[in-house]
Each structure stands twice: as C-alpha cells, then as structure tokens.
Amino acid sequence: MASSAYGIDLGTCNIKIYEKGDQDVFCQKNIIAIENKDYLFAYGDDAFEMYEKAPANIHISYPLCNGVIADIKNMQILVKCFISDLCGGNVKPADYYIAVPTDVTEVEKRAFYDLIKNANVKAKKVMVVEKAIADGLGLDIDVKNSQGVLVVDVGYDTTEISILSLGGIVLSKLIKVGGQKFDDAIRNAVRKEYNLIIGGKTAEKVKISLAELEEKGEAAVVYGRDIVTGLPVEREIPTELVVDCLKEHFNTIIDNIKVILERTPPELAADIYRKGIYLTGGACQVSHLSQLLSNGTGLKVNVAEHPVESVAMGLAKIIKDDNYKSVAYSIAGMGNGGK
Numbered sequence: 001m002a003s004s005a006y007g008i009d010l011g012t013c014n015i016k017i018y019e020k021g022d023q024d025v026f027c028q029k030n031i032i033a034i035e036n037k038d039y040l041f042a043y044g045d046d047a048f049e050m051y052e053k054a055p056a057n058i059h060i061s062y063p064l065c066n067g068v069i070a071d072i073k074n075m076q077i078l079v080k081c082f083i084s085d086l087c088g089g090n091v092k093p094a095d096y097y098i099a100v101p102t103d104v105t106e107v108e109k110r111a112f113y114d115l116i117k118n119a120n121v122k123a124k125k126v127m128v129v130e131k132a133i134a135d136g137l138g139l140d141i142d143v144k145n146s147q148g149v150l151v152v153d154v155g156y157d158t159t160e161i162s163i164l165s166l167g168g169i170v171l172s173k174l175i176k177v178g179g180q181k182f183d184d185a186i187r188n189a190v191r192k193e194y195n196l197i198i199g200g201k202t203a204e205k206v207k208i209s210l211a212e213l214e215e216k217g218e219a220a221v222v223y224g225r226d227i228v229t230g231l232p233v234e235r236e237i238p239t240e241l242v243v244d245c246l247k248e249h250f251n252t253i254i255d256n257i258k259v260i261l262e263r264t265p266p267e268l269a270a271d272i273y274r275k276g277i278y279l280t281g282g283a284c285q286v287s288h289l290s291q292l293l294s295n296g297t298g299l300k301v302n303v304a305e306h307p308v309e310s311v312a313m314g315l316a317k318i319i320k321d322d323n324y325k326s327v328a329y330s331i332a333g334m335g336n337g338g339k
C-alpha cells in the first residue's frame, strides 16, 4: 500500500522532514516571523533572513527551546506550512514518525505527539522514535542488533549523549550546550577583547569558517558596532581567540561523556571502546571538536558524513524498512486522552 508518511526531526534551529518516496531530506530554519502579533509574515529560511534585522512590529522567534517545544501555537503553524509546501498545498492523510529527545519529561515528550495530532496535517498515525535511535540508524548502525553504541549529537541548543543497545536506550543525557553556545562564546570573546559587538549570524559564520581560515592561516574578518564609539567597524579576529573561547564548552561535552561512560555497564563499555564514539548533529563539525573529544576520552571518534540530517535519515529508514518499525512506538492513549 503506497500510503504517505513523513519523518520529522524537530530541531531547535533546523526542522528536517523526510517524505516517503523522496531521495533528499527537506531542511529549513525552524523559525517564524509574526507581524503585529497575529499575521504570519514569513517562516523557515525566509524568516531567518530577517532575524536580527526586523522592525519592532515583526516578532521573529524559534518555537523550540533546549530541544523541547516552548511555543506550541507557532510550532503547529510551522509544521502545517512546511508539510503543505512539501505536498504542493494538497495535504493528504499520512503517517508521521517524530523524533523526540530521551532525557526530557513525559509531558514534554507527549507535546511532540500532540503537536502533530493538532497541527491540522491529517495525521493518521503518529509514532515516536527516540532521537538517538534515529541518529544511530542514520549513521548506518544496525541499532537493533548492535550492543554498546555511544552516540553524541551536538545540535543548536543541546547536546544529547546516549548509549544504545539492542534497539533501546540504556542511558541518555541532554545537556544545554550546542552551536548557539559556541556562537555566544565567540560574541563574548570579541566583545571583551575588541570592545566590539557582533551579531549571532556573524559569530556563526566565523564558527563555520574556522577550519578553512586556520588552514589558510587567515584571521576572521567581522563587522560589528564599536562599544566605545558606537560606530560600525570592521575588525580582524585571530582564529586562536575563537578556538580558545570554544574550549570551555567542548570540555563540558567531554565531562558529560565521561559521566555517562562511568555509569555504563562494563560489557557495553567494552563494545564502546572497540567502536568508539559516533559524533553527529550540525555543530559537531566545528573545528577541533572531534579531535578534542578523542583526546579527552581516549576513544576513536567517528564523525557523521551528513550530521545535520542523520536523525531524519534514520526516520527515513524506519519508514522504508519494516524491519526497523519496532523501534517506533505510539504514545496515543497515554496521559490526557490522546487517540
């Protein structure tokens, strides 16, 4: 039966959607622009273009915060808009597979299910998949048969560190460190050293181009506002300053991986030692992170080929292959009256 199905990875920064039958994963910024409190002005990548530049009557926000849904109403609007765009305006009944973080409350988990049920997207069935399991599948690990797999997903607001075994999660910890914290660290360092205020997008560009700049031996050129004169200026920021200010956050990730490893049953620890860490999530690509993780834990680090999309690619596998359907579960009927 060729029914429709979607796999959704609702990230704090990017929403990734896999549509059954497609080759690629759809990815847009998970952000909404509302004009005069109730008119949908823009969404996704278009809204992101306006971020940090919009006038006061246009409110631009991310409906997710720290990996969980903070603004249900706007998130529902976004899901409806994106699904509608994907199917050319004609939303048909479909099954939905949604990835959720493990280390959150049951109420927060249920909010993902309710979101899809109430988003007006004709959801027939809503199945939930633990994000780390989807990550594992997206990284081509046979999660149902593998034992002792350590997956670290460094996203925008959060990093999820999980130990998987035989299709389930043994341990998982969600910490509030990710790409946004890296950007903030760069902004703070530039402000402190150069009395210069730069925007979040500028800091993100520096972070993403860091490896390339280091390779070329060039400094990062940024534009911002001088705190003393209040005037717009251009400055060169040495890459050493950027690398240095990121280390504190890298160390937080390493410390938390160690905490998880300390709690891991020894037989699983042996498997992890053999296979190493699987590192994914958009922000895992920041220069030096994988190397420092390897140095800090003594483990080999396997970096994902498509880190932003690994969860959605895992959901795609579940949708395409019935063998993996058992890792998805329903939370209908649990809690307050879902169907």
Ligand SMILES: Nc1ncnc2c1ncn2[C@@H]1O[C@H](COP(=O)(O)OP(=O)(O)OP(=O)(O)O)[C@@H](O)[C@H]1O
Binding pocket: 010, 011, 012, 013, 014, 015, 066, 067, 154, 155, 156, 157, 158, 159, 178, 179, 180, 204, 207, 208, 281, 282, 283, 284, 285, 286, 287, 307, 308
């Ligand atoms: N090439 C790159 N180098 C460094 N960082 C990158 C690169 N590409 C993307 N990022 C960062 O990855 C982050 C987004 O990653 P991702 O899409 O995995 O997050 P998310 O899933 O939306 O967030 P979360 O999982 O925390 O809810 C952003 O902070 C972005 O700056």
Ligand SMILES: [Mg+2]
Binding pocket: 010, 011, 012, 153, 155, 156, 281
């Ligand atoms: Mg993510």
